[in-house]
Structures are given as C-alpha cells and as structure tokens.
Amino acid sequence: MTETTDPTPGAQENQTIRRRAATPPDQRPVSDALLKRITRYSGTLSTEAVRALEVELPFFAELSADQRAEIQLIIQSAVRDFVTWMRNPEAQHTDTIAGFKLLPKGLGQGLTLQQTVQLVRSTLEYFELVMPRITHNERQRGLMIAAVLKFGRELGFTAASVYAAAAENRGAWDTRMEAMIVDAVVRGDQYADLTSGASALNWDPTTAATVIIGTPRDDLGLASVTSVHKAAIASGRHALAVVQGARLVVILSGEPEGSVVVPQAVLDAFSPDGPVVHGHTVGTLVEAPDSAAEALSGASAVSGWPGAPRPVAAIDLLPERVLGGDRGAATTLVERVVTPLRGADQSVETTLRAYLDSGGHVEKCARELYVHPNTVRYRLKRVSQITDFDPLNARDAFVLRIALVLGKFADGGSQET
Secondary structure, eight states: OOOOOOOSTTHHHHHHHHHHHHSOGGGSSSOHHHHHHHHHTHHHHHHHHHHHHHHHOGGGGGSOHHHHHHHHHHHHHHHHHHHHHHHOTTSOGGGGOTTGGGHHHHHTTTOOHHHHHHHHHHHHHHHHHHGGGGSSSHHHHHHHHHHHHHHHHHHHHHHHHHHHHHHHHHHHHHHHHHHHHHHHHHHTOTTOOHHHHHHTTTOOTTSOEEEEEEOBOTTTGGGHHHHHHHHHHHTTOOEEEEEETTEEEEEEESOOBTTBSSOHHHHTTBOTTSOOEEOOOBSSGGGHHHHHHHHHHHHHHGGGOTTOOSSEEGGGGHHHHHHTTOHHHHHHHIIIIIHHHHTSOHHHHHHHHHHHHTTSOHHHHHHHHTSOHHHHHHHHHHHHHHHSOOTTSHHHHHHHHHHHHHHHHHHHHHHHO
C-alpha cells in the first residue's frame, strides 16, 4: 500500500514525529530520554565548561564578571540549541544558534575574533569529552561525538559571520566618521569636535597636519582613499581622506621631511594628470582648517600657472589666488614683499620698480636711475635677500610685480581713510 502525503499545514512535522515513533528504539540516533537528560543538565554543563575555560584560557580570567556570566548563558543556550537540532537533524540548525549571535552586543568590545575562536574550540573540546559519557551505549556515543563536531563547526561559522558583519559595520562607521572630520576641516567648522572623532580613528591629536587637495585616480575612484591610507602608512604617517566629487582631500600627519611636504607614495595616490596643492603645515588637527582654506584657494587658482610644480604649495600660488579674488592672499603677498621692502632703503623698492618697468634690462634701468649697472645689480640682490624672490627669475619677477601693484592699492586705501 502506497503512503500518501498529507498536504495540510504541520503535516510534514507530524510525519517526522510518526516516522521517529515508528523507528525501533535501538535504531534511533539519540533517545528522547538522553536528550531530556542533556537539557536538564545544561546549566551544570555550562558552569563546568566555564570553569574549564578559566583554567585553559589565560585571557578568560581577565574578563569582567558580567562578561563571564554572559558567556555562560551563551554556552547554556548553545546546549539547548544542540538538543533541538538533535531532535530534528533535518532542520535548519544554523538558525537555532541564536544565543551566540548575542555576543557582539555585550562582548564585541571585549573579545577579539581570535579569542572567540579559542572560546568556541575549548568549549567544544570540553563537550566532546563530557557528553559522550552520558550516552547509553557505544553506538550512541559515536553518534554523539559526530553530532558535537558538526554542531561545533556550525557554531564556528556563526562566530565568523557575526564578526565579519561587525567588521563591516565598524568599517562603514570609520568611513563615515573620517568623511565627517575631513568635511568639517574643509568647511572650517569651528564647532566640530575634531579631536575626539580623529582619536577614534587612531589619529594623534597632537601631531602636525597638512591638507592636500588633488584629483582622485580614474582607475581607483573612491578606492583612492584606501590607497592614500596605505601610502601614508608606508611613509610612516597617518592620513584622513575623502573623495568629494571630482577632488580628493587628504589630511596628512607629521612634519615635512626637509623640503618634501608630500611623500612620493602619497603623491602617487592622486591622479597623475591633475595638479596637487597643499596648504601650510599646522601644529594640530584643530588648526587644520587654516591649511585647508589655503589649499582650497590654491587648488581653485592653480590652473593660472600651467607650469606649476607637482605638488605645489598654496603659498607659491599667491599671485594666481589674488587674481582669483582671494583677499587673504593679497594681504599675505603685501606683508611678505612690500612691507619688508619698505623697511629697507627706499632706493631698493624704487630700483625694483624701474627694473620691472624696463622689461628686465639692467643697463636700461641704470640709465633711467642715473646709477651704475652694478648698483642696480646690488640692489636687485638686496631684493632677493629681503623677500626671497629673485627679480632675475621670470616667475619671481611676476610675483614681485603683483605685490608692488597691491602695495599701491593699499597705499590708496590708507590715504582715503
């Protein structure tokens, strides 16, 4: 006679129970009495397992009482879940290890993945030793050992999945926090708590910082941030970075090494086809908005100097920044060039103006001033010593010309007031 299948809800479970009841006792995987006995002693088993862990694992004794108690509850829950699975091996038993999934909520900050693996392994080794002793016969003892091993494997995979998810969440949190910090620096947000946020990302709040702006590499896109992190570590630095549209903003820790402000490894993380501009190095991350403002101004004006070096300091782009409307750059250029020139002999500034107006001809300048050419050369050398800009260099001459014009603007403004 052919057995029919009952399609009603719960019929499959009832059929499983009937088949189990129809199976002779000596052929059943594990008796109901044995499973009930394991459930009854789950508390004792978990307590003894915790004692075994205290002896075998040195770090376990250093956990707080609450952490050890929670681990004991997890072990006790795992024993009950094991019994549930043993009653119906065809069930999706990985869903019954709910107790272990509570681990990150209470202990995620106290245990590493390696320590969790050691906990699972030591606990299962204890169960492999104890549980077979409460079986009825040799056959059930072998089945129990195999079941414990299989269940332990699933428990280990669950631990790995839980920590993988936690790591992903932590990575996402770190990325958001990093983006928020860099964005606050770029905006110049005076109310942002840069120190505590950066400390959570292992940034030393007392270290120097330099803001660098460029274009992310086309082949990396958002992954340019990861490339910057690796490059900074390879250079013995630390970096916070974010891709903001078409630009890559980096805050690099540490003082410049000589004249090298941006290490080559970090520079290579930017697109080779675009300029890279950096602000001045500041003492701490709290001062980084000043460096960011300078770098942003330089980045918006660097196109005015096609021959700019890579990387280029924003301070070297003062003329382009002035022409782009940066009033702060105009003030800086006057203070850097005009003010010290006027602190020297008046003839130095006069000679510089005459030299620039003559198109850079020493002899023509000398004739207009009625002095010897060597006198002109001497005074131009004085200009270079005072301002650090050499009038005989075409780029420096351009900077000096813009500075002198700004100086006259400043004179006119002071006279009007």
